[in-house]
Amino acid sequence: MRGGRRIAAVTDASFDLAAGECLALVGESGCGKSVLASALLGLLPANAESAGAALLADGTDLLAADERLLARTVRGRRVGLVPQSPAAHLTPVRTVRSQLEEAVRELTPTPRKRLRAGAEAAAGRAAFPADRLDRYPHELSGGLAQRAATALALIGDAPLLLADEPTTGLDRALVDRTADELRRTVDEGRALLMITHDLAAAARIADRVAVMYAGRIVEIADATRFFGEPGPRHPYARGLLNALPERSFRPIPGMPPELGDLPAGCAFAARCDRPDVLCGTQPRFDGRAACHHAHAKDPSRA
Structure with missing residues (x-):
């Protein structure tokens, strides 16, 4: 609760974690x-x-x-x-x-x-x-x-x-x-x-x-894939890596949305470099990434 309003700090977080992992x-x-x-x-x-x-x-x-x-x-x-x-x-x-x-x-x-x-x-x-x-x-x-x-x-x-x-x-x-x-x-x-x-x-x-x-898990990936090739599937995850000094050293534009004022669709759409009409709806997390375009080819890697 904040100011009499209910705010979801974490939503639909689902993952498993094995011994030795x-x-x-x-x-x-x-x-x-x-x-x-x-x-x-x-x-x-x-x-x-x-x-x-x-x-x-x-x-x-x-x-x-x-x-x-x-x-x-x-x-x-x-x-x-x-x-x-x-x-x-x-x-x-x-x-x-x-x-x-x-x-x-x-x-x-x-x-x-x-x-x-x-x-x-x-x-x-x-x-x-x-x-x-x-x-x-x-x-x-x-x-x-x-x-x-x-x-x-x-x-x-x-x-x-x-x-x-x-x-x-x-x-x-x-x-x-x-x-x-x-x-x-x-x-x-x-x-x-x-x-x-x-x-x-x-x-x-x-x-x-x-x-x-923004309170949701948007990608889960094997670390070797995530930090190496082919890299993250979600544009936000790619942005985190690209912000590193040893990579592009390019910050993600804008700021995360307030948890109490999330958009109806993809919470990252306003900061994404390739949003479209699909991003007006909430993407479903399929166990790998919560992005309508997660499995499309990244033009930055072309």
Whole structure:
């Protein structure tokens, strides 16, 4: 709800995610990526509602689960979260070490005398420096807070990991190291939903890519196809890649529409370089792309 109006932040989002697979969810700010992650863990604001189903491998429906079930058996144990705003998820009056030790004690069968070593091992996995473990969250830079939150998320070795912008605030070397650590968890058999603006990080570790625009998934593609040849099917997805400095470095014109004032047809039509009369109707997502012209030849590639 916003101003007494109902606004659909995410609509008809449908995808699967297998063990041992990384799905990168990409798109501009405000398209609904983080709202989707929050819904999966029951972390939406009190005035928000969710519908549909989000099933774990054991049949647990995350959207139907109550707070008691989510808190006691899901968060951290079956679904780990690297939050978008790590400072808000760290306890301000406790050091990073004490928070890591608590997570190790709660989520793993580590003997009490090994808690210190367990916390230091978790910090190492996220490239968090050992000499900063006894600092409080307010004493950390944004990048260090991000790495502390990543360390906490990795401790439980949950079968499903949601990483919401896990490389924010990190330099390129640490982005690569964080991405590689996340990929290692995938290669060990876990599922990873990585929400990111960083297409380079997505290209480094993703098996598939899902593109979200104006609250809807508009394309899902194999990462090799998406980042290589023949490339994305949806014009918005192509625009994201073309905006990269190593590509055309050409921004997508215009701005995304307001979620509370979406057009009747294709939400991307006003920014697309080849709209036509068909775009006045909402395109159906066929499992690959939600575009009336997704399977036509791209004239820019002719």
